[in-house]
Amino acid sequence: MQKTFKDIFSKYDWNQIKKKIEGTTAKEVELALMKEKKTIWDFLTLISPAASPYLEPMAQQSHRITIQRFGMTMQLYAPLYLSNVCHNICTYCGFSMDNAIRRRTLSPAEIALEAQALRTMGFQHVLLVSGEANHSVNTAYFIEAIQQIEHLFPQISIEVQPLDIDDYRQLHQAKVNAVLVYQETYHKEVYKTYHPKGKKSNFDYRIETPDRIGAAGIHKIGLGVLLGLEDWRVDSFFNALHIDYLQKQYWRTKYSVSFPRLRPAIGTKNPNFILEDRDLLQLICAYRLWNPDLELALSTREHALFRDHIIPLGVTSMSAGSKTNPGGYVVEPESLEQFEINDDRSVEQIIKTIRTKGYQPVWKDWQPEYSSDR
Secondary structure, three states: OOOOHHHHHOOOOHHHHHHHHHOOOHHHHHHHHHOOOOOHHHHHHHOOHHHHHHHHHHHHHHHHHHHHHHOOEEEEEEEEEEEOOOOOEOOOOOOOOOOOOOOOEOOHHHHHHHHHHHHHHOOOEEEEEEOOEOOOEOHHHHHHHHHHHOOOOOEEEEEOOOOOHHHHHHHHHOOOOEEEOOOEOOOHHHHHHHOOEOHHHOHHHHHOHHHHHHHOOOOEEEEOEOEOOOOHHHHHHHHHHHHHHHHHHOOOOEEEEEOOEOOOOOOOOOOOOOOOHHHHHHHHHHHHHHOOOOEEEEOOOOOHHHHHHHOOOOOOEEEOOOOOOOOOOOOOOOOOOOOOOOOOOOHHHHHHHHHHOOOEEEOOOOOHHHOOOO
């Protein structure tokens, strides 16, 4: 039987990794910065508290590497929320099943209206997002949604519940470019505290999801953790370890990392661990130095000043003009958001900022016909 990341993960201990991070020295940081090719253990060094005083040289290296790999470009995308129906209880999410809110799932006609609004704004890459409701918002529903909008968007990604491998094969056939799935936290001992009910409470099924995506031949896999839920340094090490494994196991697949920082939402609690702007910048730079080919994405969860500042420092993809509620663009703008947006500028304003910094907005970087079936 083929091994999965769960087998690799079982060999590591959360507290030992935490101790190793906290015990990192300045000398180790300096040695890591000098290396041309960095290992997963160098990544651990660069996210440590000891690396914080070295943020300036890290940012300089990150800027140089990003330009070498990606040029002076910034990919743009927008989320399209399909449904806020969810069968999970998650203590940090506005869509949690135990929140007494009006639920909404977009019809095919409503999906078409939302998609047309995004295409009119200029978007060619859309990210379909939903709550986790397997009976109603399932693979058949996603494929129908894709069929409604595929003539408008050459690049379609999804961020939905973990699925079985046959479902991912169907989505691959439907020309889905990327699947994003977040473990939320790799701290298995407390995982169920945040996910007490629903299929999401199954830690092992979720952690093996990227293996199923990779085996199905999806072009790109996006990973991330919910920053602020647990110790962001330890969680980020395990997220990087996961990517390290996947790149070796599914080497033809591309990979991206997102940085969702816990944001306020109706019926949720405040973050347990504070991640300051400086910490997030350190994390982004550490990913770029460790893995130059990774796509790094930053959403409108972050405030405008930080997003403007980060443009030349490692990020390669940004959302813009986002709405995090089903029908939020035209159908029902007042429906419940999954979380509060922090950068509420228009698409035009964000494009202007990107160009002012000397960068070129990119609306798409992939089309189905460019990728052969595997």
